[in-house]
Amino acid sequence: MDLRFGDSKPTDEERAAVDALLGPPESSWEGADRSDADLRWARGGRAARDRRDLLLPGLHAINDRIGWISEGALDHLCRRLTVPPAEAYGVATFYAMFSVRPRPATVLHVCTDLACTAAGAQRLCEGVEARLGPGSGVSVERAPCLGLCERAPAALAVRAGDPVRTAVSAPATVEAAVLAASAPDSAPEEPPAVLAVPQAGDPSLSLLRRVGVVDPASLDDYRAHGGYAALRRAFELGPAGVIREVTDSGLLGRGGAAFPTGRKWQATASQPDRPHFLVCNADESEPGTFKDRVIMEGDPYALVEAMTIAGYATGAHRGYLYLRGEYPRAVHRMQCAVDRARTRGLLGDDVLGQGYAFDIEIRRGAGAYICGEETALFNSIEGYRGEPRSKPPFPVEKGLFGKPTAENNVETLVNVLPILTAGAPAYAAVGTARSTGPKLFCVSGSVERPGVYELPFGATLGELLTLAGVRRGLRAVLLGGAAGGFVRPDELDIPLTFEGTREAGTTLGSGVVMAFDDTVPLPRLLLRIAEFFRDESCGQCVPCRVGTVRQEEALRRIAERTGAAAADDIALLREVGRAMRDASICGLGQTAWNAVESAVDRLGAYE
Amino acid sequence: MTAIPLGVPRRLVEFTLDGQEARVPEGSTVLDACRAAGKDVPTLCQGDTLTPKNACRVCVVEVEGSRTLVPACSRRAEPGMEVRTDTERARHSRKVVLELLASSVDLSTTPGAAEWIRDYGAEPDRFGPGAARLDEVPRVDNDLYVRDYDKCILCYKCVDACGEQWQNSFAISVVGRGFDARIAVERDAPLTDSACVYCGNCVEVCPTGALSFKSEFDMRAAGTWDESAQTETTTVCAYCGVGCNLTLHVQDNEIVKVTSPHDNPVTHGNLCIKGRFGYQHVQNRG
Numbered sequence: 001m002d003l004r005f006g007d008s009k010p011t012d013e014e015r016a017a018v019d020a021l022l023g024p025p026e027s028s029w030e031g032a033d034r035s036d037a038d039l040r041w042a043r044g045g046r047a048a049r050d051r052r053d054l055l056l057p058g059l060h061a062i063n064d065r066i067g068w069i070s071e072g073a074l075d076h077l078c079r080r081l082t083v084p085p086a087e088a089y090g091v092a093t094f095y096a097m098f099s100v101r102p103r104p105a106t107v108l109h110v111c112t113d114l115a116c117t118a119a120g121a122q123r124l125c126e127g128v129e130a131r132l133g134p135g136s137g138v139s140v141e142r143a144p145c146l147g148l149c150e151r152a153p154a155a156l157a158v159r160a161g162d163p164v165r166t167a168v169s170a171p172a173t174v175e176a177a178v179l180a181a182s183a184p185d186s187a188p189e190e191p192p193a194v195l196a197v198p199q200a201g202d203p204s205l206s207l208l209r210r211v212g213v214v215d216p217a218s219l220d221d222y223r224a225h226g227g228y229a230a231l232r233r234a235f236e237l238g239p240a241g242v243i244r245e246v247t248d249s250g251l252l253g254r255g256g257a258a259f260p261t262g263r264k265w266q267a268t269a270s271q272p273d274r275p276h277f278l279v280c281n282a283d284e285s286e287p288g289t290f291k292d293r294v295i296m297e298g299d300p301y302a303l304v305e306a307m308t309i310a311g312y313a314t315g316a317h318r319g320y321l322y323l324r325g326e327y328p329r330a331v332h333r334m335q336c337a338v339d340r341a342r343t344r345g346l347l348g349d350d351v352l353g354q355g356y357a358f359d360i361e362i363r364r365g366a367g368a369y370i371c372g373e374e375t376a377l378f379n380s381i382e383g384y385r386g387e388p389r390s391k392p393p394f395p396v397e398k399g400l401f402g403k404p405t406a407e408n409n410v411e412t413l414v415n416v417l418p419i420l421t422a423g424a425p426a427y428a429a430v431g432t433a434r435s436t437g438p439k440l441f442c443v444s445g446s447v448e449r450p451g452v453y454e455l456p457f458g459a460t461l462g463e464l465l466t467l468a469g470v471r472r473g474l475r476a477v478l479l480g481g482a483a484g485g486f487v488r489p490d491e492l493d494i495p496l497t498f499e500g501t502r503e504a505g506t507t508l509g510s511g512v513v514m515a516f517d518d519t520v521p522l523p524r525l526l527l528r529i530a531e532f533f534r535d536e537s538c539g540q541c542v543p544c545r546v547g548t549v550r551q552e553e554a555l556r557r558i559a560e561r562t563g564a565a566a567a568d569d570i571a572l573l574r575e576v577g578r579a580m581r582d583a584s585i586c587g588l589g590q591t592a593w594n595a596v597e598s599a600v601d602r603l604g605a606y607e
Numbered sequence: 608m609t610a611i612p613l614g615v616p617r618r619l620v621e622f623t624l625d626g627q628e629a630r631v632p633e634g635s636t637v638l639d640a641c642r643a644a645g646k647d648v649p650t651l652c653q654g655d656t657l658t659p660k661n662a663c664r665v666c667v668v669e670v671e672g673s674r675t676l677v678p679a680c681s682r683r684a685e686p687g688m689e690v691r692t693d694t695e696r697a698r699h700s701r702k703v704v705l706e707l708l709a710s711s712v713d714l715s716t717t718p719g720a721a722e723w724i725r726d727y728g729a730e731p732d733r734f735g736p737g738a739a740r741l742d743e744v745p746r747v748d749n750d751l752y753v754r755d756y757d758k759c760i761l762c763y764k765c766v767d768a769c770g771e772q773w774q775n776s777f778a779i780s781v782v783g784r785g786f787d788a789r790i791a792v793e794r795d796a797p798l799t800d801s802a803c804v805y806c807g808n809c810v811e812v813c814p815t816g817a818l819s820f821k822s823e824f825d826m827r828a829a830g831t832w833d834e835s836a837q838t839e840t841t842t843v844c845a846y847c848g849v850g851c852n853l854t855l856h857v858q859d860n861e862i863v864k865v866t867s868p869h870d871n872p873v874t875h876g877n878l879c880i881k882g883r884f885g886y887q888h889v890q891n892r893g
Contacts, residue, residue: 089795542664543703550707
C-alpha cells in the first residue's frame with residue numbers, strides 16, 4: 001500500500017498529543033525528522049499496520065488535547081500508524097464526540113433523551129443556549145442519553161487540554177450546567193454512585209451489595225468484602241469446571257439478547273484457533289440504561305475479577321473493556337482498578353500465582369450507540385468504522401481481530417461472581433426456572449426514587465414500580481429502552497422474566513423501566529425515539545439508513561394528528577418497520593420500530 | 608439444475624430451494640444457487656469480482672429457522688438448508704428497500720432498477736414530496752471521471768475496489784454516519800487533492816452510474832449518449848507487456864469509454880490509468 005499524505009503539518013501540541021500515546025517516532029518513515037539512517041532503512045510494513053487498533057485511542061488523544069481533529073493532526077496520526085488518511089477520516093467522522101471542524105475547546109453535551117426530555121431537557125437546552133451563545137467559548141451539543149437518567153436532566157462538560165477536564169451536572173439547572181462548562185475544575189463533585197441505588201444496605205442484594213459499602217479505589221477494601229473469592233474458586237475448578245458451573249446456573253446474557261452465557265463460553269473455549277479474546281461490552285448507550293455505570297463506579301474491582309474469570313474459562317489472555325466515552329468517572333475508576341490489580345499480581349503474567357496470564361485493556365468509545373452491537377464493537381476496537389459485520393461467522397468463531405471471542409455485558413459478567421461463590425444450584429434457585437438469578441433494573445422517569453434496582457427474576461413490573469414509588473397518573477411504561485416496547489398501566493402484573501415479558505408480547509431488553517405519567521406528551525416521546533435511531537444508524541444497510549429517516553418523517557407528519565388523519569402514515573410506518581425488522585443487517589435496524597409500534601398497538605398513541 | 612464450475616472438483620452441498628432439490632459446490636452462495644437454477648433475485652451491491660458486502664438488502668430470501676431474512680449474495684449454502692426466494696415476506700422487504708432507495712437517490716442510470724420497481728410494485732413517491740433526498744450536484748473536478756453522489760446507493764463497491772480487494776490505494780472511504788454517510792476521499796477533498804491514482808476500477812464496479820467516465824457524463828448531458836448505437840470490441844492493451852484485455856465502447860467511430868472483461872483471469876476487470884483512460888491518441892486524426 002502506497003500511502004499519500006497531504007501537506008498539512010500538525011501543530012506542536014497535536015504532535016505531542018499523539019506522541020504521548022504512541023511514544024516518539026523512531027524514523028522519518030513515521031513522522032520524525034529525516035536522519036541518515038532513514039536512507040538505508042525503511043520502517044513500516046506489517047509491524048506498523050498491526051497497530052491500527054490504536055487509531056481510536058489516537059483520535060481520542062487529539063480530541064482530548066485540542067478539542068477537535070485537524071487535517072495535520074489526522075495526517076500525523078495516520079503516518080504513525082500506517083493508516084490511509086481516507087479511512088482515518090471515515091473513522092473520525094463516524095463518532096459523535098469527535099469533530100473534524102474547528103470548535104471551542106469546551107463542549108457541553110446536554111442530554112435530550114427520554115428521561116431527560118420528560119424532566120424538562122428542552123427548557124434546559126434553551127436556557128443554556130441563551131447563556132452560552134457564540135463567542136462564549138463553549139459549544140453546546142444536544143446529546144443522546146448520557147446514562148444519568150436517575151438524575152435527569154443531565155449535562156456533561158468536556159474541556160480539552162492536558163489533561164482533559166470533565167464535569168457532570170445532574171440534575172442540571174441552567175446555572176449549574178453553565179458553571180460546569182465555564183469552570184469544570186470548580187464544579188461541584190458528582191454524588192457517589194451509591195445514591196443511584198435506592199436499595200443500598202438491603203441484605204438481600206447480591207450484585208449491588210458492595211456498591212456504597214466498599215471504597216471503589218481500594219483493592220484491600222474489596223478483598224475485605226469477599227473480593228477475589230470467586231477467582232480462587234475458579235482456579236480450583238479449572239476452566240472446564242467454571243464453564244460447567246456457569247452453564248448449570250442457567251445464566252442468560254443481560255445485554256438484551258439473553259443468550260446462554262455458558263454456551264457462549266464453551267463455544268469460544270473449544271475453538272482451536274488462537275489466541276482467544278474476551279471483550280466486555282460496557283458501551284451501554286440504550287436510552288434509560290445506567291446499571292453498568294453504577295457497577296463500574298461503585299464496585300470496579302468486581303468487574304476486573306469477573307473479567308479475569310471469564311478470560312480464564314474461555315482461554316483468553318487478553319480482555320478488552322470497551323467503555324462508553326460519555327462515562328469519564330467510570331473510565332477513571334476502572335483504569336485505577338485495573339492498574340492496582342496489575343500492581344498486586346491480580347492481573348499480568350501470573351494471576352494470583354496460578355500461572356495464568358491475563359490483562360485488561362480499556363478502550364473508550366466515542367459516542368456511537370451502534371458500537372454496543374458486538375461486531376460493530378470489534379470493528380471499533382480494531383480501528384475501523386463501528387459498522388456491524390454480517391453474521392455468520394459468529395464472534396465465538398471469528399470475533400475480535402478475526403479470532404474466537406467471548407463478548408459479555410458488564411452485568412452478565414458480574415453475575416459470575418455469586419455463581420462461583422455460592423455455587424450453581426444456589427444461584428439457580430433464585431428467580432424462575434428459565435430466568436435464573438438476580439436482575440438489575442434501571443428505573444427512571446415519573447417515579448419518586450429512580451435508580452438501579454436489584455430483584456430476583458419473577459417480580460412483577462408493579463412490584464418494581466411500587467418499590468420505586470410510581471407517581472399518580474401513570475400513562476405508559478417503556479420496557480427495554482428505545483429498542484424495547486411500551487406497556488399500559490393496566491399491565492403491571494407482567495412478570496419481569498425473559499419468558500414472562502415474551503409471553504406478554506414485549507421484551508425485558510437490558511432491564512430498562514421508564515415510567516411516564518400523563519403530563520408527558522406521547523407523540524413527542526415517539527418522535528424522540530425515531531430521531532434517536534435516525535441519528536444512531538450507522539448507514540451501512542438501506543432498510544435502516546433510509547427507513548429510520550422515513551419513519552421519523554411520518555411521525556413528524558402525524559405529531560398532532562389522530563384517527564383517520566394518521567391512518568395512512570401509520571400504515572406506511574408499519575410497512576417500513578416490517579422491512580427494517582426483516583432485512584436490516586443488525587439489531588439496531590431490526591428493533592428501531594419496536595417501541596413506536598408498541599405505542600401504536602398497546603397504547604393507542606394516535607387513536 | 609446443478610452449477611458446476613471449472614477447476615478442482617468440490618463437494619456438493621444439497622439443500623432445498625423453493626421446494627426443489629438443489630446441489631451446488633461447497634462454498635457457493637445462495638445467490639449462486641438461485642442463478643444456477645434460473646431464478647431472478649435482484650441485486651445491487653453484489654459484484655462479480657468483489658466479496659459481497661450485503662449492504663443493499665434487495666437480495667434477501669427466507670431461510671427456515673432464521674429469525675430475519677438473509678442476504679442471498681453472502682450467505683453460503685449449507686446442507687439441509689431450506690431456502691425460499693419468492694415468499695410474500697421476501698418480496699415485501701425487496702419492494703420497500705427499492706422504494707426507500709428510489710425515494711432517496713436517482714436510480715435512472717441503474718441497470719435493472721426500473722424493471723424491479725415495476726415487478727415488485729414499488730411506489731417510491733408514496734413517502735411524499737418532503738421525503739429527504741441526497742440532492743447533490745455532480746462533482747466534476749478532473750478530466751477523467753465524474754462523481755455524482757446523487758446516484759450513490761452506498762454499496763461500498765468502490766471502497767472495496769480501491770482498498771484491499773484490488774487497487775490498494777485506499778483513497779476512498781465512507782464518511783459520516785446514517786443518512787448523512789457519504790462516499791468520500793480524505794477530508795472530502797476534490798479528487799485531484801486525494802490519494803486517487805485514476806485507475807478507474809471504482810468506475811468499473813459502480814452499479815448505478817454514480818461514478819462515470821467524463822466522456823459519458825458529457826454525452827449524457829448533451830443528450831448524445833446512445834448505448835444501442837455502441838459497439839464493444841475487446842482487444843489487448845498496447846501500453847505494456849502485461850496484456851490486459853480492454854473492451855472499447857465505440858459510438859459514431861469514437862471510443863466513448865473503456866472497460867475490461869470481469870472474467871479475464873489476469874485483470875478481473877481491473878485496469879490502470881493508461882489502459883482505462885489513455886485512448887485519446889487512437890482518435891487523434893490530425
